[in-house]
Amino acid sequence: MRGYRTILVERVDLGQGTTGRFHGLLHSGGRYVVSDERSATECAEESAIVKRIAAEAVEDTGGLFVTTPADDPGYADRFLAGCLKTGVPVQEIPAAEALRREPRLNPGISRAFEVQDGAVDAWKLLWGNARSAEEHGARILSYHWVTEVIREGDRVLGVMARDNRAQEMVRIEAAFVINAGGVWAGEIADMADCPGVTVVPGKGIMIAMNHRLVRTVVNRCEHPGDGDILVPIRTVCVIGTTDVKADSPDDYSIDRAEVQQMLDAGEVIVPGFRQARALHAWTGARPLFKDERAGEGGEDTRHMSRGLALVDHLRRDGVSGFLTITGGKLTTYRLMAETVVDAMVEQMGDARPCTTADEPLPGSEDGRHYWLGSRLAAQEEAMADDQLVCECELLPRRKLIEAARRRPGMTLDDVRRALRLGMGPCQGGFCTYRATGILHGLGDAETERADELLLTFLQHRWLGLEPILYGDQMRQACLDDWIFQGTLDVEHLPVAVPA
Numbered sequence: 001m002r003g004y005r006t007i008l009v010e011r012v013d014l015g016q017g018t019t020g021r022f023h024g025l026l027h028s029g030g031r032y033v034v035s036d037e038r039s040a041t042e043c044a045e046e047s048a049i050v051k052r053i054a055a056e057a058v059e060d061t062g063g064l065f066v067t068t069p070a071d072d073p074g075y076a077d078r079f080l081a082g083c084l085k086t087g088v089p090v091q092e093i094p095a096a097e098a099l100r101r102e103p104r105l106n107p108g109i110s111r112a113f114e115v116q117d118g119a120v121d122a123w124k125l126l127w128g129n130a131r132s133a134e135e136h137g138a139r140i141l142s143y144h145w146v147t148e149v150i151r152e153g154d155r156v157l158g159v160m161a162r163d164n165r166a167q168e169m170v171r172i173e174a175a176f177v178i179n180a181g182g183v184w185a186g187e188i189a190d191m192a193d194c195p196g197v198t199v200v201p202g203k204g205i206m207i208a209m210n211h212r213l214v215r216t217v218v219n220r221c222e223h224p225g226d227g228d229i230l231v232p233i234r235t236v237c238v239i240g241t242t243d244v245k246a247d248s249p250d251d252y253s254i255d256r257a258e259v260q261q262m263l264d265a266g267e268v269i270v271p272g273f274r275q276a277r278a279l280h281a282w283t284g285a286r287p288l289f290k291d292e293r294a295g296e297g298g299e300d301t302r303h304m305s306r307g308l309a310l311v312d313h314l315r316r317d318g319v320s321g322f323l324t325i326t327g328g329k330l331t332t333y334r335l336m337a338e339t340v341v342d343a344m345v346e347q348m349g350d351a352r353p354c355t356t357a358d359e360p361l362p363g364s365e366d367g368r369h370y371w372l373g374s375r376l377a378a379q380e381e382a383m384a385d386d387q388l389v390c391e392c393e394l395l396p397r398r399k400l401i402e403a404a405r406r407r408p409g410m411t412l413d414d415v416r417r418a419l420r421l422g423m424g425p426c427q428g429g430f431c432t433y434r435a436t437g438i439l440h441g442l443g444d445a446e447t448e449r450a451d452e453l454l455l456t457f458l459q460h461r462w463l464g465l466e467p468i469l470y471g472d473q474m475r476q477a478c479l480d481d482w483i484f485q486g487t488l489d490v491e492h493l494p495v496a497v498p499a
Helices: 037-053 075-086 095-101 122-135 182-191 256-269 313-317 330-348 374-382 397-406 412-419 431-440 445-468 471-487
Strands: 007-009 063-067 091-093 111-115 118-120 139-141 144-152 155-163 168-173 177-179 197-209 217-220 229-233 236-240 278-291 308-312 322-327 388-390
Touching: 037 075, 037 118, 037 330, 063 075, 063 095, 075 111, 095 111, 118 122, 118 229, 122 139, 122 412, 144 168, 144 182, 155 177, 177 182, 177 330, 182 197, 182 278, 182 322, 197 256, 197 322, 217 256, 236 256, 256 278, 256 445, 278 322, 278 445, 308 313, 308 330, 313 322, 322 330, 388 397, 388 431, 397 412, 397 431, 412 431, 412 445, 431 445, 445 471
Parallel strands: 007 139, 063 217, 177 322
Antiparallel strands: 063 111, 091 111, 144 155, 155 168, 197 236, 197 278, 217 229, 229 236, 308 322
């Protein structure tokens, strides 16, 4: 948007990393008003901007902070004072009013505070930004894995990347390289021989329940802890999250004890939480920054700052043409971009103002926020002409075909992120084989890959199902298994299972 020719290099698909692996909360800032004041202010300011420029991706649910019988009653006053100090909008309401709005809440809550939390569809937000970038001339290279940062003397000149689809190396020369690798940013900095940029992976588990137990984001009014947020997003609600230091940002393992911990935490907010069906579990890794050269940070990830971190490698390492931006949260993504590009234009001596806070993303021009019935309303208009592939997420056949034509080489997991295929209560049990059949019928390269895509998709979805197999979810998984093993005999499809 500032007029530079720009290329985005993404190692897999957009949203397959941390941005697509969180609970969907658009932070009001309330969570950090006591523990991390800078992050609280950043979230408060940026949340209002995101609601305006990316309305299509945001459901303006509002939020509540409630003091449950398990919480320190003295924290509420510190919370209220912290909100006033950091500029986080807040209003205390009677506990009875909170229970009227959310009748499933713990009836023992003693205090309640109204804040401006929201729910955000990360993939809609990502693709809105991607479309905007492309409209301004950017190129997006997904499935390109950076293998080398090209450096000559004290200047970075570009990168080498491996195109994992074409199986070839790509050389990209650039006047400036911005390292926005998130939790992997330290690895990219090491490639440029700029050591000591340590990004600690703060791993967290989240669980989606099969319907919305609350209509408002509910937070426990207590120091940030495990399982103290319940987010209504789309047709489900998500409980989260744990926070432990992981050995690798690519560690997506889920411990059964953590699953039980989350379900117990849900009971504190909504008694009877365990009676709902756990739909899917997943993990993500927060990028928690500490600069080894500055001697900052520690090993306790819960107490590491969630604020954004800009590393100017010219000042720090004497290396020009290279900046790192990491830390932060999805809520502050736009501010992170503005901050790092401001630093870039300053280093280049080419002042160009930022306008991202003012220009709506494609699809959000009318300023209307997402509402739960929007897909149903759209489907009712075309119900006679366009069959549904996924009833849970109301995905029509036309959308799937358009996506396949627009993105050659697309996987079914890419479809899940772009169109929410298989994310509803059946977890792909019915819609996945329909989508495979449609890809078979396209009469092009997708036909040859359709069976392989189905197997890979089922393997990926199993990772989030296996840790929560009990009760209703076990019965649903057995039904899905009978469909795929019995009706379709997927284990004997005429393809080799990819490594």
